[in-house]
Amino acid sequence: MLYPKNLKNRHFGCAIALLLAFVFILLQKSLFAEPSKSPHEPKDSLGYDPLYAGTLLSIYADNAAPGHMSVQPYIFYTRENGIYEKNWSFHKEKGINEYSLFVALETGITQHLDIALLLTGTYSQVGNRHSFLYNDTKVYLGAQLLVNKKGTWIPDLRLLLGETFPTGKYQHLNPKKLGSDISGAGSFQTSFILVTRKIFYTFPSHPFNFNLNLYYILPTKVHVKDFNAYGGGPKTNGNINPGNQFIANLGFEFSFTRYWAIGTDIHYERQDKSPFHGKRGFLADGSKPKVGLPSYERLSLAPCLEYNFNENFSLAWGVWFSVAGRNTESFISGVANVYYYF
DSSP, X not given: OOSOSSTTOHXXXXXXXXXXXXXXXXXXXXXXXXXXXXXXXXXXXXXXXXXXXXXXXXXXXXXXXXXXXXXXXXEEEEEEEEEEOTTSOEEEEEXXXXXXXXXXXXXXXXXXXXXXXXXXXXXEEEXXXXXXXXXXXXXXXXXXXXXXXXXXXXXXXXXXXXXXXXOSOOBSOOGGGTTTTOOOOSSOEEEEEEEEEEEEOSSTXXXXXXXXXXXXEEEOOEEEESSBTTBOOTTOEEEEOOOOEEEEEEEXXXXXSSSEEEEEEEEXXXXXXXXXXXXXXXXXXXXXXXBSBOOEEEEEEOOEEEEEEEXXXXXXXXXXXXXXXXXXXXXXXXXXXXXXXX
């Protein structure tokens, strides 16, 4: 069953336990290796420096160099087919289909600082209702704090400071579109993201890589009118205080050869409640609309297959799907991306 009714689902728990056990065994072999045989260096002629396209959700742990740029277009097909209730149970509903094009552009400023621009456009559909939308725009400054040193335990370490600009649609919505015309949160959001990565050579012919991303996001107050992304109705007028958000993403990549790899992301997100202050107004039947959102949590996985032509050009494709949640949508997405650095 793709969407368990609660976090105590036996099959889901067993899968996570097996994954953690596998990770523990791999790290144990590295942590307790003999000092003369560093776990970060190839131990025999089969060893090589792997190429990684990056998992579908992970941020790269090294900055772009000055005078160079990376271009990463992503294509998503997403199906939302239900919601997770407050008790973590799944409730099937009429779904929204979305086709999204996401483009990340990144270029170096100095040896230790770079800048990235993230742009997204979406076509969404519910039944015969559809919308072409432009989403919120994001800009990140990345500071390289540490650079990986092979043969030591020093990893790549990067800190990003980001700002989200509310360029997407979040209010004056058409209720007949059932939420398919929402493309933004309406809030300026400041993000702090810590990224660290390390490649392990426990098995010289099959190196593996861990990439950990930790986000903390602080949104500003949003003024909303009428039908909006937080609820509302024809006469709604007031302010939403979006809750702070925490995201943790652990990416894992395993090399079959220098060019082929498999990977997966374990993605957890949580946002505090978003209360409303103001006039809720009335719906057509005379009742008051709900405005504001409860806190939510969601856990998702994103396995992928990667192919790297060289250090500057790679492909990755896979699927991203929710496995559990609370007060949020369930989804499944097909994802493909290209990485090109020049």
